Amino acid sequence: MSIRDYVKEDVFPLFTCPGCTHGTVINTFLRAADELKLDRDKTVIVCAIGCAGRTPTYLDFNVLRVTHGRALAFATGVKLARPDVKVIVFMGDGDALAIGGNHFIHAARRNIGITAVVLRNEIYGMTGGQYAPTTPVGAKATTAPYGMIEPSFDTCKLAASAGATYVARGDIFNLNNLYNVMKSALQHKGFALVEALTSCPIQFGRRNKVSDPAKMVQRIKNMVVTKAVAEKLSTEEQAEKFIIGEFVNTREIELTERYAKLLDINKKENEVVITMS
Amino acid sequence: MDNNKLLQGNQACAMGAIKAGVKFCAGYPITPSSEIMEILAEELPKVEGKFIQMEDEIASVGAIIGASVMGVKSLTPTSGPGFDLKQENIAFAAMAEIPVVIVDVQRSGPSTGGATICAQGDLMQAKYGRSGDCPIIALYPNSVKEIYKTTIRAFNLAEKYMTPVILLLDETIGHMRENINVDDYQDMEIINRNFPEESATDYLPYRPDESGVVRLVPFGNDKGYRYVISGMHHTENGMPSIAKNSIQNSIERINGKIDKNKEEIWEWEEIDTEDAETLVIACGCVSRSAVEAVKVARSKGYKAGLFRPITIWPFLDEPLKEALKNIKTVIVPEMNQGQLVHKINELINKDVKVVQLNIFDGSLIMPEQIIEVIEEACHK
Structure with missing residues (x-):
């Protein structure tokens, strides 16, 4: 299938700003989904509010677009109701880590079979450039006119420590890596997290002297290093970079698999089968 | 066998929900409603249903809406401050027209107030607790027997009119025990949502039928119905739109379907x-x-x-x-x-x-x- 067949071009124009690279992540997702022959009728995409939340509504899938930050909560109900359905969640960084932070860590803890993609553009784009929990220290935002003073979240470390069984990072410059981790995440059985670094030249760039979309992409290129390169860096040097690639890939029992086991009580005359592990 | 039982109100609610065909419950602990989810946690797996204790009340409503989108009848119980938190996603269910039931066992407020103190402070919140002109159906039984049958009715109305329904209970009724013979309600009608007659190619999810009600095909269907469900103003195809007529139409439809059918919803x-x-x-x-x-x-x-x-x-x-x-x-x-x-x-x-x-x-x-x-x- 052509990638265009997955996109509802009849409802264009897109709402995104010129130079936005969220579409690159969606494009990469579609290529991975196509390669994996993902059954659209057995797939539900859940997304919420903000630029990253609105973008998936243009895809020809079943799309549930919910309240700000709550995509993973809704997705939990979707997956428990129909464990056979593939559930994919797209979120922005504010959506996933600020207002939705609680749902994020609990979905990871439960190891529920959801592929979660966080698009990290380091700013609240749609609402006009307010700072996010991912805005780098010193960067300007409408609500940080003197520069950001708060430290940022490391999304991958957060997901890994909360219990996610697949954790990876990609970016909109190194597309082979983004494609590979997206594909692995979609094939993963438990909770899979992909953080994708994207660029927002309008709301982030303009306030931080990188309004040129190409320079924003260049900035991301300079921000990231592969794991192999990172190993040669000092701890201080590493702290200034985003490492891309796979961090966690383990096989643990997924939540709906545990539930299926629990439902066996019906077959074994109410014998309790859940054991402490 | 004599099925006459001494049941607590909250227990009758959980049993009525099972009778109505509930297969999913998500909740967060809060007095005086917790018995409802405790009972459902035990009973749902016996009927191939599921319960999950979510991280908060916001997530609980989110999860039940997610399950209902997949075609599964779902419920969440709560009280007081928990009811405050649930408003956000109750509004989503009203806007996106997803049937769910929210049980509010009222306690004394505002805020923490008194967890086991009986009060009737949420009547107005049930209707006006959300932003915008948000429609709602709210039912208020006064006995254990009536809780059982009104819980079933809450699901019937939710499914029939594709809307969230709030079941208001008093702490005293929720925790009171009375005699009930559930066999008396054996023949109560159970209503399930309607599905469209048109094929996937002609399907417009938010085009209402003559009674003003939309017919949403559960996601994950194998018939090729693919569409967007959104809390944003949307057109008949479900796509976000803030065109004047789509705003006007969606607000009129979600409120109008309740108003048009109020005689059937009314009970007194x-x-x-x-x-x-x-x-x-x-x-x-x-x-x-x-x-x-x-x-x-x-x-x-x-x-x-x-x-x-x-x-x-x-x-x-x-x-x-x-x-x-x-x-x-x-x-x-x-x-x-x-x-x-x-x-x-x-x-x-x-x-x-x-x-x-x-x-x-x-x-x-x-x-x-x-x-x-x-x-x-x-x-x-």
């Missing part, structure tokens, strides 16, 4: 209203004292009657207007600072006297207190 009880001159209007646990008060007042020669709303929202405008025809005095006992009385005042003409009895210290309103008000009001 009248006692001794035919010749009454004094009308007590009460709901929930207070109405039980009011039944007794009206009986005693009658024996003392007062022409008293009772009007008990079981459907709180949409409000029973016409039936109440009808009941008020020959009424000279209206008495409104409530365990709050006066909420139901606002709607009653809207309907009343000037020469009818309205007397409020508001007790909100946690103690139940007793029949004697209502009788006293009846006597006082009728002598003045």
Whole structure:
């Protein structure tokens, strides 16, 4: 299938700003989904509010677009109701880590079979450039006119420590890596997290002297290093970079698999089968 | 076998939900509603259903909406501050037209208030707790038996009108035990949502049928129905739109379908209203004292009657207007600072006297207190 067949071009124009690279992540997702022959009728995409939340509504899938930050909560109900359905969640960084932070860590803890993609553009784009929990220290935002003073979240470390069984990072410059981790995440059985670094030249760039979309992409290129390169860096040097690639890939029992086991009580005359592990 | 059982109100709610066909419950612990989810956590797996305790009340409503989008009947119980948190996603269910049931076992507020203290403070919140013109159906049973059948009815209305339904309980009724024989309700009709007749290619998810109700095909279907469900204003194909007509149409439809069908949604009880001159209007646990008060007042020669709303929202405008025809005095006992009385005042003409009895210290309103008000009001 052509990638265009997955996109509802009849409802264009897109709402995104010129130079936005969220579409690159969606494009990469579609290529991975196509390669994996993902059954659209057995797939539900859940997304919420903000630029990253609105973008998936243009895809020809079943799309549930919910309240700000709550995509993973809704997705939990979707997956428990129909464990056979593939559930994919797209979120922005504010959506996933600020207002939705609680749902994020609990979905990871439960190891529920959801592929979660966080698009990290380091700013609240749609609402006009307010700072996010991912805005780098010193960067300007409408609500940080003197520069950001708060430290940022490391999304991958957060997901890994909360219990996610697949954790990876990609970016909109190194597309082979983004494609590979997206594909692995979609094939993963438990909770899979992909953080994708994207660029927002309008709301982030303009306030931080990188309004040129190409320079924003260049900035991301300079921000990231592969794991192999990172190993040669000092701890201080590493702290200034985003490492891309796979961090966690383990096989643990997924939540709906545990539930299926629990439902066996019906077959074994109410014998309790859940054991402490 | 005699199936006569002594059940707690919250237990009757959980059992009514199972009878209605609920297969999913998500909740967060909060007194005095927790028994409902505790029972469902035990019972749902026995009917191939699932329960999950979510990280908060916001997530609980989110999860049940997610399950309902997949075609599974779902419920979440809560109370007080938990009901506050649930408003956000109740609004989503109303806007996106997803059937779910939210049980609010009312406790004394605001805020933490008193977890086991009975109060009727959420009547207005049930209707007006969300931003925008947000439609809602709210039902208010007053006994264990009525909780059982009203829970089933809540699901029937949710599925039929594709809307969230709030079931309001009083702490006292939720925790009270009464006799019930669930076999008596064996034949109650169970309604499931309608599916469209048109094929996937002609399907417009948000194009309503003649009764104003949309037909949403569950996601994950194998017939190729693919569409967007969104809390944003949307067109008939579900796509986000803030065009004037799509805003107007969606707000009119989600409210209009309730209004158009209100006669079927309305349920109320009248006692001794035919010749009454004094009308007590009460709901929930207070109405039980009011039944007794009206009986005693009658024996003392007062022409008293009772009007008990079981459907709180949409409000029973016409039936109440009808009941008020020959009424000279209206008495409104409530365990709050006066909420139901606002709607009653809207309907009343000037020469009818309205007397409020508001007790909100946690103690139940007793029949004697209502009788006293009846006597006082009728002598003045």
